[in-house]
Amino acid sequence: MTEQIFESKLLSESYKKILHPSGLEVYLFKKNMSASYAIFGVKYGSIHNSFVNSDSPYEEVVLPDGIAHFLEHKLFANENGVDSFEVFSSLGADANAYTAFDKTAYLFSAAENFYESLEELIRFVRKPFFTKENVDSEIGIIAEEIRMYDDYPADRCFYGMLEGMYEHHSIKRNICGTEKSIKQITPELLYKCHESFYSLCNMGLFICGDVDEAKILEILSSLLPSEKEEFKISFKDGSEKELPTVYKPYVEAKMQVAKPLFNVGIKDVDIPLSVAERQKKEAVFSILDEMLFSRAGELYSMLFDADLISPHLSYGYSSSPTAAYNSIAGEADNPKLVLEKILEYLENLSSDSLSYEDFLRGKRILYSDFVKSFDSTEGIANNLLTFSFDGAELFSYLDIISSITLEDVKRAFESNAFDRSKITLSVILPLESKE
Amino acid sequence: MKINQERISENIELSSLTTDKFKISLISFSKVLTLSKEALAYNSIIANLMHRGTYSLPSVALLNKKLDELYGAYLGIKSQRCGENILFTVTAEILDGKYIPDGTDLLQEISSLLAELLYSPAFMREDFSSSAFEQEKKLIIDSVRSEKNNPRLYTAKRCLELIHAEAPEIPTGDEFIELIANADFDSLKEYYRLLIGSSQLNVFYIGSAEQEKVAKEVTDAFSEYPSSYTPSVTVPSPVSKASPCAKRENIAISQGNLALAFCTGVNFFKTPDSYYAMLVLNEIFGGGPSSKLFINVRERQSLCYSCFSSFQSFSGILIASAAFNSKNYETVKAEILNQLNEIKNHVISETELENAKKSLLYSYRQLSDSPSDIRAFFQTKAIFGAKEDIELTIRKISEVTANEVCALAKNITLDAEFFVEGAAEGANEEDFNDD
Secondary structure, eight states, rough: EEEEEETTTTTTTEEEEETTTTOEEEEEOOOOOEEEEEEEEEEETTOOEEEEEESTOEEEEETTTTHHHHHHHHHOOOOTTTHHHHHHHTTTTTTEEEEEESOOEEEEEEOOOHHHHHHHHHHHHHHHOOOOOHHHHHHHOOOOOHHHHTTHHHHHHHHHHHHHHSSGGGOOOOOTTOHHHHOOOOHHHHHHHHHHOOOOGGEEEEEEOOOOHHHHHHHHHHHOOOOOOOOEEEEOOOOOGGGGGOSEEEEEEEESSSEEEEEEEEEOOOSSSSSSHHHHHHHHHHHHHHHHSTTHHHHHHHHHHHTTSOOEEEEEEEOOOOOOOEEEEEOSHHHHHHHHHHHHHHHHHOGGSSSSHHHHHHHHHHHHHHHGGOOOOHHHHHHHHHHTTOOOOHHHHHHHHHHHHHHHHHHHTTTTTGGGGGGEEEEEEEEOOOO | OOOOEEEEEEEEEEEEEEEOOOOOEEEEEEEEEEEEHHHHHHHHHHHHGGGGGGGOSSSSHHHHHHHHEEEEEEHHHEEEEHHHHHHHEEEEEOGGGGGGOOOOOOHHHHHHHHHHHHSBBBGGGGOOOOHHHHHHHHHHHHHGGGGGSSHHHHHHHHHHHHHHTTTTOOOOOOHHHHHHHOOHHHHHHHHHHHHHHHHHHEEEEEEOOHHHHHHHHHHHHHHSSOOOOOOOOOOOOOOEEEEEEEEEEEEEEESSSEEEEEEEOOOOOTTTHHHHHHHHHHHHHHHHHHHHHHHIIIIIOOOOOEEEEEETTTTEEEEEEEEEEEGHHHHHHHHHHHHHHHHHHHOOHHHHHHHHHHHHHHHHHGGGGGHHHHHHHHHHHHTTOOOHHHHOOHHHTTTTTHHHHHHHHHHHOOOEEEEEOOTTTTTTOOTTTTO
16 A cells, blocks of 8 residues: 655645555544535546447447436445435435536445445445336436426536537536436446446545544455455547537527526637646636636626626636537527627737736635635645546645736637637527527 | 634624634624515625725725735625524635744734724725726626526525515615615715614634634724724524415426425524424434435435435524426425424424434535534624533533424425426437537
8 A cells, every 4th residue: 555645834734645555545634623525536427438348349339318417326325225325315314416527426425424434435435236126116216306307497407508619528418317217227238337447546525524544454454355456448429529619509498587508619629638737727717717717807787787797696617528618698688799808808918908906816716725625625636636636746736826927817808719710609508588 | 612702892792712723713793683575685885886996905806916925815705684683794714824824913904904894995985986886786786686596595495485575674686686786886885884883793713823823813803993893792593483375487498406494493693492303303214324314315216316305403494395297386385384284293203303403414514614513603692692611512412302393393384386397308408519
């Protein structure tokens, strides 16, 4: 077992990374809180629908949409008939799980019986139990979940943005799948996904709280193999076929809304290969976004004072190894006009107009948001998961933020990032709209 | 956890918790006001208008630039009904001085900013445009009309309106829209003058500063503002039982959404002896994944993804919510009521009781890990003259028996129902991303 310690003097925090003989990376972040948090994560999400096992390199496996999410639901079922949620409840732990585009996480938070809960977490994730009966009953539940999200305009607007940006990338597929696709899921397919992706070399365990390292290592020794579990999967998500330009510049749907919602997606296929470069780019664009789109900025004032947008405008840069984009979302009576005003503003703005004062404010916000995230065991554990799955080290982000200059931000602005060919507008209109 | 309470001037009551546990400090200023329909409308508009700045920072942009300069200080302004009162709160979160590179202490600056925001807001300037006032009214009306964007919350809200139908001080959604639309700027300014002059200021602080320092900064910040006040606090009473009623609405969404409301006659202030048993009852009924609703309506019958209950501590209203295929309305409603009957008939296993208590104990124990949760727990109690700490709450929950839960349940009958009927089955079979 090898271990590394990472420290931040600025934050007065430290954590340990342990590589278990099984291949599992374990992160222990000690923090004096009343409740401790644990996540058992796997690098398997909704985009991993087409893959190849190196033992059978010519056999491409293609799976129904929503299977990663379905698997997340079903793993809580056990052969003895006792659902793992009941076990966590009996221990006084608050358990949950989520599936994202590129990962699935099983987690709990506990103020007592932490170690017993950790044992249950590792045990149930490692030991799948799928039958035709329990899969069939879950189809009904997940169908209702899909319908629930279908009724949320913000969700539909977001997926419309992805549909507009990407032609081939499986990121545009709904994480839950569709009512049609989940009916194709069988116990055999679920077992196949589990044995392919849930190898300890493809997973990580992230713990934050007032915990005893020795007790945790003892639990891992008793539950995990002492030999490395190989991970033999390579997958395709369609990103290699994506052009720099968007697939559709405009996507529209009509729903029961009083006022139109919009989501502007700005596609970015220029994703750095190195993790450090990718993180720096994300940080630079986060600062640039604050300078361009925040309530303190000229553009927001122009749009809000002209009564073109509702007060809440959200924005951000999202980045993973195969997909990156900027997005701006809000409500507006005329989303097309809002987009036109945004583009006019950006096209008429020169990088010389980006002031040092605004840059400093953006940098302070990025720094402050990062520091504040260390007040929550949930925030810390999830950040550890995100950073480690991307091959990055958590505290190094402070150095990255610190190193960013106004010139970096100006270069990002000048890089043609906001070219019209890279922009899609997703809109949810009221049902009675004549557009 | 010891909260220090001190009257630091004629009209300012300070509650503070000094701790190094967090990287942020939280400070909030609250006023308790007399409830009326007009006051609810005026306070909503005032809360929105305050985002347009102060006398010295008279715009959204200038106010937000200032917040950004204070390392992304968070500002929240909220007006909410609290029983027979309105609670108007301005809250700020700032980075602790330890994490500011030049060591600046932000407490003095944020206290001055909040004092100016409360007592010298931009909308009271002579040159403040009445068109901005009209714009805020329109935005509030848009926001009320957009409540349908979240079908679950919309359904619950409409159900609660039925309970409050005969309450003269509580407007329905449509009445509220009318009040906002008819609000007059001069009348609002007159109301605001009464507001700031007539009620005590309740300050709550959590952070690393000592009580004396906080008291000094707050006293200094508010020294030039009015200091007299008239007590206007009404300790909240549980809502009386309404005449049972049910309503339906057709909305073009996929799922049906159902809300069932029960007036329990129990709340923290008036019936403290029953309050904790009521919390346990809610948890057993529909509080989480080991609750009767989750296990029987979702897991056993696969009727929905979301089915749960919640208990409102001030009003004493218990509300059960579910989202499902509309054709299953009778089955879902019957099962929800059946599970409540089980509790009435003492069909509560030892496991159900213990799991419910453990879930509650967890939520109260981990409360001390979040500044905003600590504030929410202590401040509202302190404002209404109650003193209770977390440890006492935990002890009282632990002592609740099944007999007490059963006895409370026997008095609970259905008071209001609101059902939003969604589309017919099969309406959403089509894939969003058909290839």
